[in-house]
Amino acid sequence: MERFAVLVPVLPVVSAVLILLCLRRHRRWAARVSVGSLMLALAGAAALLVHYLITGRAAVVDAHGVFGSLWLDPLSLVLWVFVSGISLIVHIYSVRYMIEEPGYSRFFALLDLMTAVILFMVSAANLLTLVVAWFLVGVILYFLLGHDHERPAAGRYAFWTQITYRFGDLPLWLAALILVHCYHTLSLPVIFARIQSLPTRAFWGMPVTEVTGFLLALAAFARSAQFPLHVWLPYTMDGPTPVSALMHAGIVNAGGFLFNRFAPVFEHAGWSLHWAFAVGLVTAVTGSGLMLMQNDVKRSLGYSTMGQMGFMVMECGLGAFPLAVFHLIAHGFFKASLFLGSGDVIGDARAHDDVPPDPIYTSVVERQPAKPSRLPWLVAASLTVLVPVLVLSLSHFFVAEHLFYEQGVVVLLFFGWVTGAQALFAAHKMSKQNPWRLMIGILASFVVVVIGYTLISHYFSQFLYPNEHESLMLYQAASIHRVSFDALVLVLAAIFVGGWTLTFFADSLELGRNLGGRWRALYLGFYALLSRELYVADVYERVSETLLQWSRRLNVWLRWC
Amino acid sequence: MSMGWILAAALFLPLFPLSLAFNRLVASLPPGLAQALAVLALPQCGLGLLRLAPPVSALPVAVRHWGMAWAVLSAFLYAFRTLSAREIGVWTRLLLSSGLALAWLGWWNGTPLPVLEVLVFGWTWPAAIMLWLVGALVRRLGGAYAGLQGGIVRVMPRMAASLTLAVLALAATPVFPAFFATWRTFSPLLINWVPFLLPLLFFWGWASARLFQDLLFGRYRGETVPDLSRGSALLMNLLLLASLILNFYPNGVG
Known part of the structure; x- marks a missing residue:
């Protein structure tokens, strides 16, 4: 049974390749192939989960190399079903929603690739596969968010996402290289077994688990929009609605996955967990507070996601790792339904400009x-x-x-x-x-x-x-x-x-x-601070402008050679 | 004499400040095929000269460490400078200079030359394709400036797709050889070096995202121009995909 497991993440890749090579001009067929492959992937993932429930045996599908091995443990199998399920809903929704958009076939191919990469990421049995898949999620998301290339705003906010993700990749790379350096293998199960046998191993004068725990938490913060690395999340609404749904329901939850995957590291990394708790708490409060100030439905949902992600990371910081996975799944379905329904809400509001006489609305x-x-x-x-x-x-x-x-x-x-x-x-x-x-x-x-x-x-x-x-x-x-x-x-x-x-x-x-x-001045100052979203984006913009000016000066001095 | 071989190699396998001469030489060639062939051939000449240099293990440890530090600084300098480059030919040469400096890092660290050949090919292959595409862009638009006429996806979809793939390959995106070759260069290094190297990945990603933003997004405001021919686009993309073969040679093709 496990030998066929590799088909689950490979099926969407095959679909994407087929669409890009043969079905670019056959829009209906592109959508059919894409949805069909996701259905098969979901069925395969569900079958493997049932198989695990019957046998109770986790397995590693070894690719006999450094790249591509899969780990079929409860975490991977649950997330396979969740990811392929959410992705299938988004695919089916997109069939009609995106029908008038140019690049319809390309959109489905990118959705398939994104799904495949996430499936590889959550089931990676070695560090290189995990790092590569983690990296590729950011790359593919950039092109999905920028699908409507005629809108400069789409490009701008896809760029913000890309930069934050690249920044978050660095600590994951460093953590991976430290683990390889200390435990002499790329295999995650082997690394975890060696950590259990020697948890006090030191690196740079500190326990290796604390150093890597700190770095892994930082990578998770960038991916799950934790304060102050959250700016990209509320602004990615300029991408197509199905992408927003996929991102808020699935991709942004990757931080919770990373904590759970590296749970054996965090068992010996108490300070990293305290740090995660503090960052998660600040993010939950900030995200929820900023959500209340928005007058745009989708941006409000974006800040709501930020608050939820803060709570999820906080759960990890408290040691409630499985609760974080349960939270991310529940939040994923909940937020996907809100995003996919937001178009109807906006449409209704445009069609009927009178406010419905609803007591809850009146009260709130x-x-x-x-x-x-x-x-x-x-x-x-x-x-x-x-x-x-x-x-x-x-x-x-x-x-x-x-x-x-x-x-x-x-x-x-x-x-x-x-x-x-x-x-x-x-x-x-x-x-x-x-x-x-x-x-x-x-x-x-x-x-x-x-x-x-x-x-x-x-x-x-x-x-x-x-x-x-x-x-x-x-x-x-x-x-x-x-x-x-x-x-x-x-x-x-x-x-x-x-x-x-x-x-x-x-x-x-x-x-x-x-x-x-x-x-009153204090109140207004605080209000201004919140309405400018704590000036975090402005600070980033100023820093990047300064760096770019220095880069230009250097180029002029060195005559662009 | 040994330093002479190393200096001569740095002229062809760019390392700051001799990389200034390398970039000036490539820029002086006509855009397109000539520049593409130059970036393919010259770094291999540099590697050939390094074969003539004495083995790095014969050099004092302090010299090797200074050499490694200089390679890292050179890679940083060029990665940082790539951020503000708007002319795509300049952008390509700067990013290539940053990536090829890692070959020096590997060499000072004692990485075998066949492995470095794969690393150099992994970087020069997409750069050559980029420079060839720059030539095609110059012929159509009169220049290859990012931000001058954005939104080329609408008018030149094949050109946009080929450029996108080439930029991804050149910026060491996983699945392309530059990524795996860089990983193999980082892995045997003393771990203390790695924190200084990782920001390179960030700068490469930032530079490529800026290029995409100025090149692909927005409304095209120029005249109608012909797209890359079907055959050329196919050839470019096949060449890029063929470069994936290098991933199967972790210990070099020799």
């Missing part, structure tokens, strides 16, 4: 309560704060009690509590004629979602990491000193409670209108 956009009837304040506050704590704690306690004492799980539960409380608070503000009915409905949904999520994530974790010792090692690597941890939780709690209090008073006392003097 016009900031007016839909109905004056609400639950008593104390009851609502108690439900908002207590219910998420009880539901989250009990569900996790019954499913995996031993994990309940890990710091990473506690922090995730804390964030779950904050999110749940926010959802209930929002529901309280949108109260209707029968507020109790609404609250009970939302509570019931919350309970179902939390229990479902807990159960699925638990069994998914067992599937991805059958050796539970490995999961525990990751949680322990992500742990910090008890006192520091307690202080961190207190600080986070203070920030969130302070934020809620500020929001409450700002709303009820209309602080925004009554601010005066220095506070």
